[in-house]
Amino acid sequence: MGLKEQLVEDMKSAMRSKETARLDTIRLLRAAIQRLEVDRTDRKNPDYGTEITENDYIGVVQKEIKQRRDSIDAFVKGGREDLADKERVELEIMERYLPRQLSREEIMAAVAPLVEREGKDFRKIMPLASKELKGKADGRLINEVVKELTS
Numbered sequence: 552m553g554l555k556e557q558l559v560e561d562m563k564s565a566m567r568s569k570e571t572a573r574l575d576t577i578r579l580l581r582a583a584i585q586r587l588e589v590d591r592t593d594r595k596n597p598d599y600g601t602e603i604t605e606n607d608y609i610g611v612v613q614k615e616i617k618q619r620r621d622s623i624d625a626f627v628k629g630g631r632e633d634l635a636d637k638e639r640v641e642l643e644i645m646e647r648y649l650p651r652q653l654s655r656e657e658i659m660a661a662v663a664p665l666v667e668r669e670g671k672d673f674r675k676i677m678p679l680a681s682k683e684l685k686g687k688a689d690g691r692l693i694n695e696v697v698k699e700l701t702s
């Protein structure tokens with residue numbers, strides 16, 4: 552079952568069990584996916600007409616997760632713990648829809664051969680590592696590991 556179908560099933564389940572936080576979060580994700588699908592039908596979009604893959608759906612979830620993390624940081628700095636808590640709940644629910652993320656050690660193991668092959672140039676390694684690990688690991692963590700291995 553794909554991510555989109557899983558969201559539909561989970562939304563039905565959340566409706567039946569009256570879990571409002573989970574239901575609202577799933578609706579947010581479904582709306583973001585629908586925006587992606589509509590964008591692909593817009594001739595002005597650079598990705599116009601390309602087929603939507605499961606990785607595209609996972610990318611949407613990752614984008615929403617990144618927005619939640621940024622919001623949590625901003626709310627904590629602004630002293631709004633109530634809003635930060637709401638975002639944390641959404642973040643926790645959204646993370647369930649990502650495939651298992653690689654650990655720091657697994658990222659190091661994947662990036663080390665790139666550093667050996669390409670040299671210790673951060674600007675050269677980072678795009679290669681991001682492309683190779685897209686959807687498998689958090690971008691911030693990839694960035695930290697690449698900085699560590701190239702310094």
